[in-house]
Amino acid sequence: MASVVFGRFSPYNTFVHRLDPRNKIFMVILLMVMIFLRIGNWSTTYILCGVYLLFLIIIMLIAKISFLELFKSLKSMWFLVLFIFAIYVFLPATVEIKETGHVAFYINTYPIYWESFLQSGYIIFRLIMMIALMMLLTSTTTPMNLTYAFEWYMSPLKVIKFPTHEIAMTLSIALRFIPTLLDETERIQKAQASRGVDFNKGGLFKRFKAIVSLIIPLFISAIDRSEQLADAMEARGFDPKMKRTRYRILKFHLRDLISLLFVLILFAGVLTLFIFDKNGYPIDILNFFFNIKTKF
Amino acid sequence: MSIKVDNLFYTYMANSNQETPALKGVSLNIDNNSFVGILGATGSGKSTLIQTFNALLLPTCGTVTVDEFKVSSEKKKNKSIKELRKHLSLVFQFPEYQLFEETVEKDVAFGLKNFGYKNEDALKKAHEALLQVGLDESYFTRSPFDLSGGEKRRVAIAGIIAIDPDILVLDEPTAGLDPVGCQSIMKLVKNMFDNGKTIIVVTHDMEMVMEYCQKVFVVKEGQIIFEGSPNALFSVANEEDYAIEIPPLFLLADRLKKAGKNIDINKIHTSSDLIKELKEKRHG
Structure with missing residues (x-):
């Protein structure tokens, strides 16, 4: 049987399955945006990634999605992952990395930066998270419900006679x-x-x-x-x-309201951190909580 | 060639949360040059069973032995699958859906070429097979998609018999055909049987079973629940839950016998058999 990248609907009746599909689509979009906001230095970014991953694992456990299934759909991506890794590590680094980066080692006289590794790791992480979130959506929502939700989102276009x-x-x-x-x-x-x-x-x-x-x-x-x-x-x-x-x-339903509020609060928190970070208040979690100073 | 199935298990989507067992320990023997029917309700596992015969499905557990070929759960051990498929061919339900070539003869020759025949030899054998299924020269260069349903099916069956397998497995060969189409297909199959082939049919058509099959297997929930001659099956079918419909001809013969007529039910396969039996017994 051909492997489908985004999982088939898995017929359970968990909390996640029962959520309103419109709400689910909206929350997935919020979470995706959240994952794409890079905050602070590398150590902070990676700590936040860990938090997102933990969050995702908890939702997947609630939704009874098998991790095996996720790995199966990731298996077809290994070439892309390798490609991203090679591009980021071996191609000449960006100006920013050249100015502030730390050299890991030299190939002849060509410098390879630690930051390139971190960058490619971050991109691969985001890719995996995107796939996992899409899978979460498609395997907990029937295709019918997904299309109803899309139709609902398109309904404003009816005003201009768009055949929604x-x-x-x-x-x-x-x-x-x-x-x-x-x-x-x-x-x-x-x-x-x-x-x-x-x-x-x-x-x-x-x-x-x-x-x-x-x-x-x-x-x-x-x-x-x-x-x-x-x-x-x-x-x-x-x-x-x-x-x-x-x-x-x-x-x-009420459960939609609760979950939406939860995701919104999370999103708002991350967004606030992001705005602070970009406006001259760099966020460094290790330094702030544990007083550890790192060079990354 | 004979088939030996030994304690066969098959599970769809094994090791997942949607695993569904289809075969649960099937064992059976099919002798060389026999005409065998496989019966059972929809979803009983008949189609799964026949697909393990030529290794389209590999059993979860157990083995299928077709002469020197062995089909088991280990992929590496099943080396000569292609050779096996040359000797044991499967005609799927609605085989007309497998046609794809531009002309009828090319489509029939397609299978032969896959099994290593040269282009000309393949075409020659294809023509023979087409004549055998009752399609004359005028059909050879026509597009298979312009033909009627019955003709399409005959082309598809020609594509299989051209390969000249020793065992022919047919999944509901007469489904959706008109009575004339049914008869011509069954005549063709009977002809192949008379030429020494082993025939296995999966069907719901009990009159056909009564007329042609020597032996039947009834499958229920992935297990064989009956094995024997068709008439033996019909005479116990009322008491057991076999999900089959007893053909009117058998009921008639049975009634006649119960009404005191001296007839041998096991000899009756067609209406003319019954008439013959009645005539003989009247004079005798």
Whole structure:
């Protein structure tokens, strides 16, 4: 089965699963922004990263998301991680690092800075956090609820006659068919394997042919399916221009308010620190709390 | 070629929170040149079972032995999978969905080329297979997508029989076809059986089972719950929960026998068998 980067919905009923999807999207965006605010010197940045990571782990435990699943989706990223690392460490450092940085070692006479390592580590950390947050969102919210939430966010655009409902409908149909198409792919793959196709071996031409034998039937069945679906919708009186009522209505509960307040307070705190830091009051947690002076 | 399945287990999405066992300790033997039916309700595990036969699914535990080929849970040990697939072919349900080439003959030859046939030999064998399924020369260069449902299915089946496997496994070969289409497909399968092939069909069509199968296996919740001849199955099906429908012909024969007619139920596979039996017993 093809590995999907952002996890499939995991059918539990935890606190995180029950949250309003609109609220969840908003909170995820806030947390993402928060992660991108770099505060203070390197030691402070890394301590805050540790705090974010702890926070994320706690939420993941509450939402019953398996860490194995996260690692699986990260596994496909290892090349990107290596690439980022190489670029940051071996390419000439920025002016800022050159002026204030500390040299770790020299390759011949080419200096490699400690700061480059720290920088690449920070970027990789942010990447992982982004993926983990996206996974948190997609594996605790059904695709249907996600599209409802998107539609709600787009609703102001209705004023300028933007077809929000049609777009949401298209999106939800597309999402609905992802698992179906995956199953279909698997089925056709097996059928072709019975005809002697080897999807993992052979030269370029053979592999190309193998892929063609998979893609064409897949397209045909997808087109067939969409025709059938359109007919079925029409038979039930679907009209894209009509105003519709809804079976599931999104509600903002007390738990949404509590979690939103919590995230907002966290965000506000981090934002305050950030503003202080950028306006001449450098934040140094190690120095402030423990009186330890570091060079990073 | 014969198949021996030994204590087979298969679990979908093993080691995850959505793990679902599909086969729970299946053991069975299928003899060379036999016509076998695999029956059971939807979701009983029949399709999973047949997919382990040519190593499309590797068992979680247990083995499948097809002559000298062995399919087990260890990937490294299953070296000659491709060779196995040449000898044991699987026709999936709605095989018309696997067509993709520009012409019918190319599509049928595709499998052969994968198994190492030269282009010309492959086309020659493809033509033979197409004639065998009842599609004449006028079809060879047509696009498979312009054909009717029944014709498409015959092309897809031709693509498999062209490979000339020793064992042919068919997953609901007659589903969604009209009666004439059904009959022509089953005649074709019977013909292959008469030529010494081993045939395994998964089906819900009990009349077909009664007419063609020598032996049936009933699968329920991942286990074999019945093994024997079709007529033996039908005569106990009322008492057990096998989720099958007894064919009218069998019911009729059974009633006649209970009403005092001296007929041998085990000999009856088609309506003409029944008529013959009745005639013989009247004169005899």
